[in-house]
Amino acid sequence: MANSLGIFVTNPDNMQHIMGVTKAAKAKGIKVKVFFTWSGTKLTQDPAWSELVKLADDVSICADSYKKMGFNVEDVPEGLTTEKMATQAQHGDIIENYERYMTL
């Protein structure tokens, strides 16, 4: 997909970078998908989470990682649907279909 950026998030300390990159990319008309896995799912509790899900075109998380981080998968983070509580297939979607890729 032309003019698109996928961001794969594993680190719970990088929310400022995720927000910075997403804001800058959206300002340039770039489609942004963000997928959170492992301890990166802790960022669902970050104060900037609600802004991110509104700003990015697509946000999803690894449900298994979310559970392993101690969260209840029935508690769907703000701005997500149960379909976005997903598997690593979302990571595969970024690798296969997005023009550019970053890990944070």
Add this chain to the structure above:
Amino acid sequence: MKILHVYRSEPDGDTKKLVEIVSEGREAAEFKLFEGQVDYDKLVDMVMDADKSICWW
């Protein structure tokens, strides 16, 4: 091929060596996320301009 190295922290000797190896024969650029005020606008431009980006820990 243009390759972009994004450093999330100060690269140690091992990282520098790996960067050197994967950059061989390629046009390489770098961006430091750990240093000062981050220019995300510039970072996005560099990511979109590169053929491949590697985000180091």
